[in-house]
Amino acid sequence: MEKIKMTTPLVEMDGDEMTRILWQIIKDELIYPFIDLKSEYYDLGLEYRNETDDKVTFDSAYATQKYGVAVKCATITPNAARMTEYNLKEMWKSPNGTIRAILDGTVFRAPIVVKGIEPCVKNWKKPITIARHAYGDVYKATEMKIPGAGKTELVYTAEDGTEIRELIHNFGEAGIIQGMHNINGSIESFARSCFNYALDTKQTLWFATKDTISKKYDHTFKDIFQEIFDAEYKDKFDAAGIEYFYTLIDDAVARVMKSEGGYIWACKNYDGDVMSDMISSAFGSLAMMTSVLVSPDGKYEYEAAHGTVQRHYYKHLQGEETSTNSVATIFAWTGALRKRGELDNIPELMAFADKLEAATIKTIEDGKMTKDLALITTLENVTVLNSADFIKAIRETLEGML
């Protein structure tokens, strides 16, 4: 079979630990044999980030701005233990945080649904995608413990020195206060990323806040979404046969539980943090969640939602066999290849991405899977495969389909 040709390079961001091991096997078994891969390679492994003073992370994000599509392996976010383990010059920031800030993007997370791994919520039939706003609110808040009786106020001082004051509370005893903010520009980018991704995936978009209680803060989110939708997206949504739908956050939670899935749920920063863990665990497995960062001007970075699976890597280093699930990392590759094919008008590349996803799902549904899935599946007589053999089994299924 002739290999599929590409015209524009894919930005490839390699990573750390067990996922770095999987990355190489995935390329060797599932990509190189079928595609004449054109990629611009950036090594985001912690050693090379340290060697380049993290310049490589910035360069990889700029390359994503230039080419439009990236695929990323999970990476270590350094903490005190990693400082010693890798003898780091500095506690480098989270690569995901750096890339997200440069692309001004929103992260969309969606479960990969297969027969035999059943969601806890029995009426969920299709994936629910969570979009989380990644700026501000309680994550950039200033807090104070109030020691005793006294007055607290919000104060805004304009550049010309004029002030606006609002009473927070007249304390009669000790208590606590918090000041948080957001920026209209960031909310606008969030809204555009959500509308674009909804059009891209042809799914209805839900957005929910608590605007009845938070009449200025949350209401501004609601208004910005509505204004942008009416001005820029309404006609496109009508043409695509999808909807934009706003409701209160508590109503949204109730509707999500009764729905059958198949839509995007946009959340403010805190709601997205909490709800994405609820959705991923209710769908069955963190190892089956994909993640894509979408910028408001349509740049895409695909990855798995899980981390570097450190515990398995240490076993691997001891020479022990591992059974690490590569599905979300494979779907990061298929997502990126399909998007590249779409932008460059290469239908064979898009078709290959579809087939590789179908082969991955079929392999699991045929009873061949990694240990994490074998522990929760409703299928009987399953075969538990090690990390490499699972990927080889997918290759066999894929070759049978091509």
Ligand code: NAP
């Ligand atoms: P993790 O890598 O997501 O793994 C936590 C546990 O979840 C694993 O020990 C394993 O459970 C299970 N698991 C996750 N992915 C799996 C897979 N593909 N196959 C099988 N089991 C899987 O989280 P972590 O161990 O807390 O973090 C490790 C490193 O990842 C950290 O340095 C963190 O900074 C980084 N991280 C990176 C990203 C990213 O780049 N996007 C995201 C999150 C974390 P068992 O051990 O029970 O088998």
Ligand code: MG
């Ligand atoms: Mg969280």
